[in-house]
Amino acid sequence: MSLLLNRTSFGDVANKGNSLSRTEAMDLFNEWVLNARLQLHMKQVAHLMSSWAAEREQLDAAGQWRWELAGLLHDADWDRWPELHCKKIIEELEQRNVDPEIIRAIASHGPNHFGVEPETKMDKMLYAFDELSGLVHAYSLMRPGGYDGMELKGVKKRLKEKSFAANVSREEINDACSRAGIALDGLIGFIIEKQGAVV
Ligand SMILES: [Fe+2]
Ligand SMILES: [Fe+2]
Numbered sequence: 001m002s003l004l005l006n007r008t009s010f011g012d013v014a015n016k017g018n019s020l021s022r023t024e025a026m027d028l029f030n031e032w033v034l035n036a037r038l039q040l041h042m043k044q045v046a047h048l049m050s051s052w053a054a055e056r057e058q059l060d061a062a063g064q065w066r067w068e069l070a071g072l073l074h075d076a077d078w079d080r081w082p083e084l085h086c087k088k089i090i091e092e093l094e095q096r097n098v099d100p101e102i103i104r105a106i107a108s109h110g111p112n113h114f115g116v117e118p119e120t121k122m123d124k125m126l127y128a129f130d131e132l133s134g135l136v137h138a139y140s141l142m143r144p145g146g147y148d149g150m151e152l153k154g155v156k157k158r159l160k161e162k163s164f165a166a167n168v169s170r171e172e173i174n175d176a177c178s179r180a181g182i183a184l185d186g187l188i189g190f191i192i193e194k195q196g197a198v199v
Contacts, residue, residue: 011101020093022065033079038078086107121126121180139165147192165194
């Protein structure tokens with residue numbers, strides 16, 4: 001099954017600055033995503049994206065919401081239409097005249113799967129958070145205190161254990177960090193600090 005998108009241009013520049021309201025986004029989210037585990041993953045990535053936009057990119061509220069929206073909807077079609085993953089949500093957001101920046105970030109969240117290279121900072125951070133967020137969450141589930149007291153070295157130990165969260169690609173994590181120009185330790189630390197707030 002190929003998920004290649006076979007294109008590199010997304011949305012219409014005339015829609016720059018357009019977004020969905022939170023209600024519109026949550027309506028789509030709730031209609032398309034029925035799996036609770038996937039819902040949590042998407043909310044976690046959304047929170048990481050908005051936190052990064054606020055604290056590291058110093059974006060205003062509208063900018064933070066654009067980053068959050070990319071995270072919130074990046075896997076929206078995975079649950080009901082796995083064979084159309086990415087393609088379906090991209091087409092939906094194009095029809096709704098959403099800012100191409102947001103659509104592009106979603107289209108490049110898995111360059112090895114969709115064939116679209118992350119270019120902007122938003123693209124790169126979504127790609128970087130996606131896999132690592134899942135591994136940190138899997139680790140929280142096996143700790144009695146969850147995220148409480150979680151340490152960098154514990155996460156790094158799990159990363160080295162190939163059998164732990166084996167579906168999480170270590171190669172993609174390293175690739176994402178180097179593309180984003182950020183250190184793995186810093187990224188893990190950010191996720192540990194932020195992700196526990198999402199339940
Ligand atoms: Fe995905
Ligand atoms: Fe994801």
